[in-house]
Amino acid sequence: ENDPTWDAGIYQSARIGDRVFLDKDADGIQDDGELGIANVTVNLCDANGNIIGTTVTDANGNYFFDVAPGTYGIKVTPPAGLSISPANQGGNDALDSDIDATGKSSTVTVASGESNLTLDAGLFARASLGDRVWLDANANGIQDDGEAGVSGVTVFLKNAAGTVVGTTTTDANGNYSFNDLVPGAYSVQFVAPAGFVLTTRDAAGSNDANDSDANVTTGDTIQTFLESGENDPTWDAGIYQSARIGDRIFLDKDADGIQDPDEPGISGVTVNLCDANGNIIGTTVTDANGNYYFDVPPGTYGIKVNLPPGYTVSPKNQPNGDNPDEGLDSDLD
Numbered sequence: 001e002n003d004p005t006w007d008a009g010i011y012q013s014a015r016i017g018d019r020v021f022l023d024k025d026a027d028g029i030q031d032d033g034e035l036g037i038a039n040v041t042v043n044l045c046d047a048n049g050n051i052i053g054t055t056v057t058d059a060n061g062n063y064f065f066d067v068a069p070g071t072y073g074i075k076v077t078p079p080a081g082l083s084i085s086p087a088n089q090g091g092n093d094a095l096d097s098d099i100d101a102t103g104k105s106s107t108v109t110v111a112s113g114e115s116n117l118t119l120d121a122g123l124f125a126r127a128s129l130g131d132r133v134w135l136d137a138n139a140n141g142i143q144d145d146g147e148a149g150v151s152g153v154t155v156f157l158k159n160a161a162g163t164v165v166g167t168t169t170t171d172a173n174g175n176y177s178f179n180d181l182v183p184g185a186y187s188v189q190f191v192a193p194a195g196f197v198l199t200t201r202d203a204a205g206s207n208d209a210n211d212s213d214a215n216v217t218t219g220d221t222i223q224t225f226l227e228s229g230e231n232d233p234t235w236d237a238g239i240y241q242s243a244r245i246g247d248r249i250f251l252d253k254d255a256d257g258i259q260d261p262d263e264p265g266i267s268g269v270t271v272n273l274c275d276a277n278g279n280i281i282g283t284t285v286t287d288a289n290g291n292y293y294f295d296v297p298p299g300t301y302g303i304k305v306n307l308p309p310g311y312t313v314s315p316k317n318q319p320n321g322d323n324p325d326e327g328l329d330s331d332l333d
Contacts, residue, residue: 014110016044016072016119017064020057021097023122024227026183028089028097030120036061037123040079047071047107064117073107074099076121083182085122097122125229130177133170133190136212136238139297141203143210143236149174150239153193160185160223183228190219190237197297199238212238245301246271246293249286252330257318259328265290270306280304305332 020040021030037057044053044065057063065072076099078084085097098105099121110116133153134143150170157166157178170176178188192198198219204211213221214237221235249269250259266286273282273294286292294301307313314330 011069012113013066014069014113015064015066015115015117016074016108016110017042018062018117018120020061020063020076020121020123022061022228023085023097023124024183025225026083026085026122026124026228028086028122029092030095030097030122037079037082040121040123041077042121043075043077045073045075045104045107047073049073049075049104051075067110069110069112069114071107071109073105074119074121075105076103076123078103078123081125082123083126085124093118094120096120124183126179127181127183127226127228127230127232128177128179129181129186129188129224129226129232129235131175131209131233131236133174133176133237133239136199136240137298139199139238139240139299141200141212141238143238147238150193150196153237153239154191156189156191158187158189158220162187164189177233181226183226183230185223185225187221187223188235189221190214190239192219192237192239196239196241199240199297208234210236212236240298242295243298244293244295245273245303247291247327249290249292249305250330251290252314255314257315257330259330266308269308272304272306274302274304276300276302278302278304303332 020037021034022037024034038059038061040057042055042057042063043051046052053065055063084099084101084103087097087100089096098119105119108116133150134147135150137147151172151174153170155168155176156164159165166178168176198214198216199212201214201216202211213235224232226232249266250263251266253263267288267290269286271284271286271292272280275281282294284292313332316330316333318329
């Protein structure tokens with residue numbers, strides 16, 4: 001008798017796996033410089049999604065399973081504080097992240113001896129930014145000692161496209177923050193309260209923690225890119241209320257340098273606003289009652305009056321009885 005039915009099938013194990021990586025920009029692609037994450041739990045799943053094996057990534061974030069030929073997938077358990085990157089980005093399966101929001105990949109089928117090292121997983125930590133809105137008492141654009149925060153100021157968070165994606169208000173100390181952010185490009189916009197204006201931008205030079213970052217017109221900052229786990233607490237805005245200086249040009253009938261009750265104002269007189277160095281930075285004319293004023297940022301100023309033809313300046317800083325000055329003297333030299 002000849003019985004030619006006694007066969008034996010043999011196969012080589014297949015291998016699936018690859019890498020769990022820290023996706024610094026959360027784009028779902030393994031970029032140069034993005035490192036593997038050690039000790040991440042990776043589960044092997046059968047074609048029906050049942051877990052049939054478990055391993056952990058090595059020091060470089062790599063893992064693999066040696067399996068019988070068949071259909072498999074993986075499920076990654078992100079460590080505490082890490083989120084899952086978007087899947088299947090960029091068109092290169094060797095560089096993308098392959099797990100969905102639940103941590104599961106699609107299945108792959110491997111034959112005898114085949115190695116499929118394309119099942120990657122990108123993870124990232126959430127980012128944050130913020131800091132403070134403060135009252136810039138001297139309007140120098142720098143947070144000086146003793147300048148208090150301003151509460152209740154509205155701050156918008158904008159994404160890379162300039163769309164508002166978050167809103168908050170400053171707390172009792174003028175502080176604010178936007179937390180739990182996916183890494184990416186962001187900017188903020190500060191809304192100055194009624195009666196306030198934004199101070200000078202980037203006045204502190206290289207010390208970005210102490211300057212104001214808002215555009216004085218729009219309230220917008222420039223964009224910044226937050227990487228995985230980054231906290232950027234340097235986005236500040238200084239605000240202030242305008243100050244007012246001025247008073248009156250009067251006809252000093254007795255030329256004693258003091259505004260007596262019967263001495264009228266002189267209209268149409270040109271008054272110049274000067275900075276601390278005496279440079280003219282603004283001009284106005286007195287009204288029908290001889291009054292004038294300038295609304296200015298906090299700072300140091302003086303005035304210079306253009307004398308009308310035929311007039312002379314009265315004596316300066318003359319005492320007024322028992323109440324010197326009292327806003328009634330002439331202040332011009």
